[in-house]
Amino acid sequence: MLNSLQISSIRWEIEPKCNLNCKHCFVGSKLDSFQELDLDSAMKIVNKIASIGVKKVNFTTKEPTLFKELDKLIFYCSLKGIYTELVTNGVLLRDITLSEKIVNSGVGAINISMEGISDTSNDYIRGKGTFVQILKALNNLKNVMEPGRYVPIVIQMTLNRKNKLEVHKIPAFFNSLPVDMVVIGGLLLEGNARENPDIALSSEEFLEAWEIILEEYLSLDYKRYYLNSKSLFPPEAVYYNIMYGTDLCPLPPRCGVLNGNFSLLPNGCIIPCVAILDKEANVGRLPMIDLLNKEFIEEKDKKRMDDFINSVSELIKLRKPYICSQCYYEDWCMPCPVSLLQKGFLDEISERCERALKELEMFLLNIQKAFKEYYVVVSQDTLMHLEKDKAFLTRFYRLGETLQRKYKVDGYKARILKSIFDNGAIALPDLCSDLSVTSADVLNFLKPLFYDGFIEFRRSERVPFYASK
8 A cells, every 4th residue: 555655757748739730649638628737837746746755757748849948947957956858840950950959958868659651541540741840850969969969769650551551661771761769669559549440450450560661670780779669568578588589678567657647737737547528427536736826735635536536456457357367567567557447458458468478488398398408597686685585686677667675585596697697598407416406406596687688598508599589
């Protein structure tokens, strides 16, 4: 149970309007009744969120670049020790003056949404002429950056019925642009997407498209950007790491409010999440904290928010499909409640996770059958610390994620871990003979570490599995 409101990051819906009307926008009309704040009021809010320990702000939907003097607000966040990111459709950044202001504001990253690599695909979703304007914005951002003021640029793209026709060309297209990361996601039938369900892909179509993109990306001779996906479930991330040699973090999805990530509305009110702003019939009445008209967050505010968060946690547990009860990640995996309220998403979890889990179990079964042929290897950038009967493992991923786990390691388990990490790589039979344990004991203990990505199984000490197939 939560007993104290902890807000680590804010998704600030700073602007209630948008200059586009994208077919898939999950916010849709949720913010239409709100008015825009003035800069002074927004800066007062920054003072308050800084005072309660907020360390990160994402300026996001509707379209934050419509907010007057956004660059000054971002800069003020920096002065208060708050890291910021911008999520934008990029259209207004076709103005090089605005691009330069944003780059010089102190923003930590600029995320630009694109829905295709041609005007046919992108403009179908985002509106006529947007593709050309986004390309101009990217060029502007590149031109105004200099050594010492470089800002990472991330492209966010949802796979849909239109851009599915372009998937073979997507990796090479972005390799020709000044971008640092491309994040591929699925479509949530929420907001405007409820009125345009025909653009959504089935789970099978999504995976087919993603795998083509992944294969084409890996075949690039020189990669100028990182490829990531925000729509993979943990078993799928582990599967792709094995089969393709990717470095995807198997971090289970977790509802933002359970991690201290809250939404800040255009009127200065904190709520658990903007996605559930119109879902009170399903999740209960939303608690709201008015930062403009409150000097401090009162205990009764914290209590209402904590009670609501606990209710959301219970709702997620009740709505999770049966396959979750068979999954190693069950205790950590807490998907977005809005997703879980959609039957189609429940079916998608069941289909995709079941498929990936079967593949992983088959992989482990093959290791068991050919036990003498395999090595266990410490994954890259993994640290381990032993303390009495506990082991603390941490892995740092290339894409910026960090995964930490604690394991109980009484008896022979601590010796197994120490032997693996002291050697970096060791043949499974040698591990058994050195420690006088059975192959079943070893594999049973190593299975969770494998699922969490801290170790790999290889047929050769130096050659990863995907390269030895």
